[in-house]
Amino acid sequence: MKGKDILREIIGTSGGEFYTPIPKGYKPGKTKYIVITGSVMSGIGKGTISSSLCKCLQDRGLKVEPMKLEAYLNVDSGTLNPFRHGEVFVLDDGYETDLDLGTYERMLDKNLSRDNFVTSGRVYQTIIEKERSGKYLGRDVQFIPHVTGEIKSFVRELAVKSKADIIPIEIGGTVGDYENMFALEALRELHYEEGPENVCFVNITYIMQPNSLGEQKSKAAQLGIKRLIAMGIQPDVIVCRSESKLNDKIREKISLNTNVPMENVVGVHDVSNIYSLPLALRERGFDEKVLQTLELNKKFVSNGNTGLKKWVKETSVSGKGKKLTIGIAGKYTGSSDTYISILKALEHCSFATNHKIGIKWIETTKIEKGDESVEKALKGVDGVIVPGGFGVRGIEGKIAVAKYCREKNIPYLGLCLGFQIALIEIARNVSGLKGANSTEFDPKAKHQVIDILPEQLDIEGLGGNMRLGGKDVEVKPGTITAKTLGNANKIRRRFRHRFECNPEFIETFEKAGVVFSGKAPKVDIMQIFELPKHKFFMASQFHPEFTSRPLKPDPMFLEFVKKAAE
Numbered sequence: 001m002k003g004k005d006i007l008r009e010i011i012g013t014s015g016g017e018f019y020t021p022i023p024k025g026y027k028p029g030k031t032k033y034i035v036i037t038g039s040v041m042s043g044i045g046k047g048t049i050s051s052s053l054c055k056c057l058q059d060r061g062l063k064v065e066p067m068k069l070e071a072y073l074n075v076d077s078g079t080l081n082p083f084r085h086g087e088v089f090v091l092d093d094g095y096e097t098d099l100d101l102g103t104y105e106r107m108l109d110k111n112l113s114r115d116n117f118v119t120s121g122r123v124y125q126t127i128i129e130k131e132r133s134g135k136y137l138g139r140d141v142q143f144i145p146h147v148t149g150e151i152k153s154f155v156r157e158l159a160v161k162s163k164a165d166i167i168p169i170e171i172g173g174t175v176g177d178y179e180n181m182f183a184l185e186a187l188r189e190l191h192y193e194e195g196p197e198n199v200c201f202v203n204i205t206y207i208m209q210p211n212s213l214g215e216q217k218s219k220a221a222q223l224g225i226k227r228l229i230a231m232g233i234q235p236d237v238i239v240c241r242s243e244s245k246l247n248d249k250i251r252e253k254i255s256l257n258t259n260v261p262m263e264n265v266v267g268v269h270d271v272s273n274i275y276s277l278p279l280a281l282r283e284r285g286f287d288e289k290v291l292q293t294l295e296l297n298k299k300f301v302s303n304g305n306t307g308l309k310k311w312v313k314e315t316s317v318s319g320k321g322k323k324l325t326i327g328i329a330g331k332y333t334g335s336s337d338t339y340i341s342i343l344k345a346l347e348h349c350s351f352a353t354n355h356k357i358g359i360k361w362i363e364t365t366k367i368e369k370g371d372e373s374v375e376k377a378l379k380g381v382d383g384v385i386v387p388g389g390f391g392v393r394g395i396e397g398k399i400a401v402a403k404y405c406r407e408k409n410i411p412y413l414g415l416c417l418g419f420q421i422a423l424i425e426i427a428r429n430v431s432g433l434k435g436a437n438s439t440e441f442d443p444k445a446k447h448q449v450i451d452i453l454p455e456q457l458d459i460e461g462l463g464g465n466m467r468l469g470g471k472d473v474e475v476k477p478g479t480i481t482a483k484t485l486g487n488a489n490k491i492r493r494r495f496r497h498r499f500e501c502n503p504e505f506i507e508t509f510e511k512a513g514v515v516f517s518g519k520a521p522k523v524d525i526m527q528i529f530e531l532p533k534h535k536f537f538m539a540s541q542f543h544p545e546f547t548s549r550p551l552k553p554d555p556m557f558l559e560f561v562k563k564a565a566e
């Protein structure tokens with residue numbers, strides 16, 4: 001029996017042990033699936049390899065729609081602490097996701113939506129809501145088949161909505177975690193129902209090379225993959241991540257122990273430039289093997305490596321540009337994942353300008369406590385970014401940084417919180433409003449120049465309820481901002497905030513030399529401002545970093561980098 005027939009049989013069985021809701025319009029076999037799991041440990045580049053695979057497939061002309069199944073019980077990523085979990089990435093539709101979605105968007109140059117990111121919390125929330133409204137028709141609701149059934153339903157809904165040729169599904173976490181057990185079980189069922197020619201399992205594993213031995217060891221990888229097999233999932237392709245080139249003895253051992261032919265065991269050792277990874281994977285036959293499993297390799301033939309080689313060239317930095325140091329004044333400076341989209345946006349500028357950009361992390365809590373002077377913290381810095389953030393810690397340090405940049409003519413780019421910080425600074429030090437602040441940091445501030453958005457006043461709780469996602473911004477003609485944006489009169493950017501420039505102070509700010517060069521259509525929400533007399537001083541209430549793409553750097557970032565280089 002072929003997969004399609006199995007599925008037909010299951011759908012035809014009502015009231016039985018199966019629970020496989022099939023969305024309207026679903027055509028079995030139209031969309032194929034790649035399930036990407038990790039074994040041995042996390043942090044080995046599962047997201048990067050998955051997105052590189054997507055790039056290879058897109059390069060062959062497939063319509064690719066990546067999906068991430070995240071194991072945690074949060075309904076979305078909005079309430080996660082970026083210091084622990086990395087940046088919260090905001091999609092155009094306002095959904096708050098894990099930073100991996102940013103990697104996919106940048107790699108594929110494509111906007112994704114809430115359908116591309118599903119957490120266990122969202123699955124359970126759906127189930128509990130359905131149960132309360134009697135949708136399970138008197139059945140006891142069970143992990144199998146109901147939880148697994150809902151997970152498959154999310155996957156198939158994406159297939160129907162997107163009409164994709166292929167949906168690569170990345171499973172968060174590592175094989176053996178309790179949290180992702182049901183996702184794995186759901187995808188085992190998907191493989192059974194859709195048939196082996198429609199679902200390809202890829203496992204990304206890690207080959208250790210302990211210093212004391214100096215040689216590669218495959219035991220941990222073997223055990224990790226066996227665990228997957230014990231769950232009824234036979235990988236079709238295995239990617240072995242290792243520090244140095246994968247040796248053949250290890251490839252043989254992996255093959256022997258996991259039923260995966262040698263030619264389907266692909267080695268990926270550390271590369272310095274992740275943009276070269278799609279080409280490296282192609283050269284090792286990775287996308288070809290995956291498409292062979294799915295019987296798509298003849299339909300979507302590789303165009304040679306021309307496209308991917310061009311991409312590598314376009315994403316490299318020649319030695320011709322300058323060496324710049326950009327200061328990022330935040331508080332989560334322990335991990336670069338916290339500000340990953342900002343680092344990527346700067347990287348995109350370096351592709352366009354050939355300037356090599358180094359980062360200096362400016363820990364503003366130190367400045368605030370008086371442990372470090374602003375002069376010292378900003379020494380050798382060509383430009384400063386004050387990124388987004390929440391809460392009062394480090395705020396006074398950031399205000400001191402903004403003041404120094406304004407007074408010393410150092411290029412300044414303010415992003416969301418960085419917009420608010422610069423306005424507070426100008427209110428205090430140019431307009432003379434002593435005690436000016438945001439009500440986020442001082443609810444009783446004498447001059448509440450930054451205040452909560454009226455729409456936010458009645459909202460309780462913290463999940464998914466900020467002013468979120470892609471919105472239009474009207475650009476004021478004749479401003480530096482307009483010029484920077486190619487004289488566009490309207491742009492669309494992504495937001496994530498609760499507070500705004502208090503409209504009562506717009507005039508005060510304008511008298512102080514602030515030009516509000518971008519605002520929300522119809523309402524008085526200020527969204528970009530500039531200081532025209534300054535070398536470069538621009539700030540936005542939105543996050544331009546979320547929409548910067550490798551070959552289409554965000555224009556505000558680009559202008560900032562160019563001015564920093566002058």
Ligand code: GLN
Pocket residue numbers: 387388389390391415416417418440496497498499500
């Ligand atoms: N905390 C500020 C607000 O809520 C800034 C938010 C941000 O930087 N993303 O408006």
